[in-house]
Amino acid sequence: MRIAFICTEKLPSPAIKGGAIQLLIDGIAPFFAEKRSLTIFSITDPSLPIYEIRDGIEYVRVPKEQYEQHIANELNKRTFDVIHVFNRPANVLRYKQAAPNSRFVTSLHNDMFSPMKMKRDVAERVVAEVDLITTVSAYMKRTVTKRYNVPDDNIQVVYSGVDATRYMPPWTDEGKQMRNDMRRRFLAEDDDVILFIGRLSETKGVHVLIESMNHVLAHHPKAKLIIVGGKWFSDNRPNEYVRFLHRLAKPYKDRIQFTNYIPSEHIPHVFTIGDVFVCSSQWHEPLARVHYEAMAAGVPIITTNRGGNSEVIEHHKNGLVIDDYASPKAFACAINELLHDKEKALALAYEGRKRAETAFSFANTAEQLERLYITICQ
Structure with missing residues (x-):
């Protein structure tokens, strides 16, 4: 054929x-x-x-x-x-x-x-x-x-x-070592890292995630939001929305970090820094492939009940699904829950990795x- x-x-x-x-x-x-x-x-x-x-x-x-x-x-x-x-x-x-x-x-x-x-x-x-x-x-x-x-x-x-073999969950020896190395590189060794990876567009809801940080930091002062991506896949030139995000993040100083676009071959390493991964989509997302990657990486996932996202992320099984997708407080509650309950976060991550290896x-x-x-x- x-x-x-x-x-x-x-x-x-x-x-x-x-x-x-x-x-x-x-x-x-x-x-x-x-x-x-x-x-x-x-x-x-x-x-x-x-x-x-x-x-x-x-x-x-x-x-x-x-x-x-x-x-x-x-x-x-x-x-x-x-x-x-x-x-x-x-x-x-x-x-x-x-x-x-x-x-x-x-x-x-x-x-x-x-x-x-x-x-x-x-x-x-x-x-x-x-x-x-x-x-x-x-x-x-x-x-x-x-x-x-x-x-x-x-x-x-x-x-x-996803090719799960390219990702190193934090409970493996290789994952632990990579996590330590990457967190040093991102100046986040002692932080509770909330990770976003994707295009910086309004439909992806990065602004809502930034606005949630006020509520997160009130409970977890060591929380740090790391935003990975540019306005387009390999384009780091700022546009109006990207400039707006930087203005919105400025009061948080080092608690919010922008990395710009990172090539796809390095993304499996980047995932190792995360304690929580958040897909903050505001639109009817067809089904963002970053969910598969986060599952493979063994990072607990928070996503929105928009479009097809909840078809691969089941609430309280391999992640948390937010219905009130435009609410910064809703994101903060989910983030705080996983940062507080490490045992639950690990259970969600284990189940996600299992599904990445088998079903996806x-x-x-x-x-x-x-x-x-x-x-x-x-």
Whole structure:
């Protein structure tokens, strides 16, 4: 079976500049390369060749400008059994013209079928033409099936995954050593570290998390919020919201620390500094992949009941889920609970790690996708 993965036009593959889709592809690609022919299409990057074969995987990179047309031209030159279009369902229509004999899968990592992103007649054509739609959460599946008549067999939830072997839980010898080293590097040796990792955008709710610190510090004076990320995956240039966050954090002095963007390969080490990890999403998050990473790292998780987040984080089982997502006090109560009750925090972390190793491994994601590819080719 010859398989093609088509990335979005935002970031290159492999995930040298991060990106949830690119990280997912990096994780599942080796499993397909073991027994299938795999080609990955993405945008060019100055640090990557236009064409290469790496670890048995063919990479084809085209300019970001007129990306869709460039990809269609490349598809004309090759033959694939399955073409998987990541998070750009509307592009399927052009790609199918270029490869009419291929089976097409499109995966939804955001609400790309929203009327604000795709006209209804285009969406209906995509639903009719595509062989399979996968979604990163049941929530995302519902956003499609509420609007369009999609046969149940033609839309499947496929959760993302993580390579748990890259993460060092704090109860392991390696994790303890890395934790000590990283906490020295971040000047947080004696602190209770609350960790945020993600893009600095209003939808991610970093401002609410900063506002919660007044209530946290009243109970835990050694608490320190470390905010990892930039306005975009590899872009640390400030914008209005980032400047607002720095103004909001200024009164807290060294109790709030911004690191800017940290490359994805270093993130497993960064997780070791955390006593609590918080996903403060304010929007209907499709399902942030950082949850998988925090579970693998063995850090107790606090998240919001927005979108698909609560599908992988169960309240009081492998994390805490906040309903009152816009309330700084709600975040502070959850943070204080886990900083106070270390035994409970550790139990949540253990369960999260177990689920990362079993239910949410990249191997599971790849196996599920392969079964679906085989089914649509029969």
